[in-house]
Amino acid sequence: MSDTAPPIVFRSLPIITTGRNKVLYPGVVLQLKIKKDDSKELMEQMWDLHLTGKTIIIGCVPLIVGETHSDSHSDETTTKAEAKIIRPIDAEHLFGWGTAARVISFKKNNPYQIKVTKAAYILTLEGVTRFKLEKITKTVPFFEADIGPVPEREINLDDPDMVAIIAAFRTAGNDFANVLSTLQIPQAVLVQLRQKLDSTPIGQLADLFVSVIDLSPEERLQILATVDVKTRIHQALGLLTRQVQVLKISAKLQTNVENNVGSKQRELALRRQVNGWSDQRKFNT
Known part of the structure; x- marks a missing residue:
């Protein structure tokens, strides 16, 4: 301490x-x-x-x-x-x-x-x-x-691959926010997420989105242990893209009751995570 x-x-x-x-x-x-x-x-x-x-x-x-x-x-x-x-x-x-x-x-x-x-x-x-x-x-x-x-390492913006990954991540983040708008996420929370996309350093942004999406314990630990920012962003991009795809697919599973129930449970958990993140941010304001 x-x-x-x-x-x-x-x-x-x-x-x-x-x-x-x-x-x-x-x-x-x-x-x-x-x-x-x-x-x-x-x-x-x-x-x-x-x-x-x-x-x-x-x-x-x-x-x-x-x-x-x-x-x-x-x-x-x-x-x-x-x-x-x-x-x-x-x-x-x-x-x-x-x-x-x-x-x-x-x-x-x-x-x-x-x-x-x-x-x-x-x-x-x-x-x-x-x-x-x-x-x-x-x-x-x-x-x-x-x-x-x-400490977080500086990123090399002269690296074309890094610039491309950052752009792809911000795009995926916006896609995620758009999907969340169909899950009864309060508009104020979506506004905060989109603001974070524009204002947060990319390494920290990857950590933020990883903290609210549905991941396995192993995946969460892997992100924590990944020090290299470029590698972490790449990993987080894959996980975020997968989450967006899962949410889009689950929205279409209306005929299969069992799958629909499972998707609703995942959506409920996701809403709790995102809303919880928003509630906790008030301690920083």
Whole structure:
């Protein structure tokens, strides 16, 4: 944790996992709901620091695909069966890459709120920079690690391939926004997405769109671990194009009830992700 205002230099951070199929990317905002008995010592230390008004920086690391844990980060889709899994106590369960994050909102619930929400703390985090997990230096009562920050590299606009990929990505982003307009996404959210297409650095833009589309856990981890901006944009372009195609095809599947139900479920999940992104952006305004 740090009390230094940006730009921030850090080589060691306390680590919190981001839950199942949740990956925080630089420039993206993510909300985590922390249960009462998980990461208690870390949360209390962070809360004390929060009360002083100081900036808090924490390392967010996803789990290796296939690993399970006592999901300290609850969400609306978590079932009782999913909650009955074992918390990892082995550092080997941590993915090798993560994102240093700034705490932009921190809420500590009272006993009644804990009973209703199943969360003792609610953290809203903004990704700052990717890092490589170099060495776990502490495992009890919470993880701490030495990290290797990886700042975003400048892109070469003299590279014709890079210019073409950027143009293709922005076009795909507009196509995505157009498809979203058929899924009951609020107009204000679509306006925000289109504004991001015009104003956001392309590496961060790729991370933003990847954070809201429907991906497998493996794909999310691959994007996190991809440091080269050109390669990441190319990967994100393929994933975004696939999402647009899936949404267009699912809209036409009106005769097959089973497929239509599946598509509606995916569309509902997508609306939650996009609307959630929009709601969380208010902490940055």
